[in-house]
């Protein structure tokens with residue numbers, strides 16, 4: 254049973270001929286991109302993709318999905334994963350450090366579908382730390398500001414490189430753990446007012462549908 258694959262493949266059913274697609278990042282979106290590639294090959298549908306990361310760019314190229322950009326096109330449908338989803342469709346994203354481009358792409362789409370397995374569904378956001386992308390020179394002052402807001406913080410470290418994770422945009426990521434996130438919408442706005450913050454991983458707007466892979470089958474919320 255592969256719940257991420259179930260959700261990713263289901264989302265690909267919403268792709269229509271002629272669509273411009275926002276291609277999210279992560280192991281669930283991997284299956285969405287794969288299935289879109291299969292539909293291009295088998296059904297001959299005509300779509301173009303706007304990637305949210307080098308990961309989704311490379312995968313799209315592997316599946317012969319034509320690439321375009323926000324300079325050229327508006328997005329009809331964006332499909333992306335999440336690290337947490339609450340009952341009001343607020344999200345925490347950025348487990349793959351791609352949340353800045355993901356937010357640009359997902360928020361600009363006419364329709365935004367989130368794909369997750371059931372482990373990502375929560376009553377309240379906050380067990381997963383909020384990823385905050387920062388200009389490297391501002392790391393210390395941003396951490397101070399986040400701590401003043403009640404978070405405990407860590408600069409995310411790379412696994413197969415010495416030192417911090419460097420995002421696709423050349424920045425660091427601070428993982429900020431808040432005890433409670435009472436208002437995702439306010440926190441999303443407040444975090445972005447700290448000088449040096451590029452973007453944070455709270456997504457409190459714009460989700461049209463959540464597709465959840467569960468052990469009992471697909472649920473569409």
Ligand SMILES: O=C(CO)[C@H](O)[C@H](O)COP(=O)(O)O
Nearest residue numbers: 279280281334347348349351
């Ligand atoms: O926000 C993301 C990347 O920055 C991912 O969408 C999120 O981390 C979910 O990933 P996965 O589908 O691998 O569980």
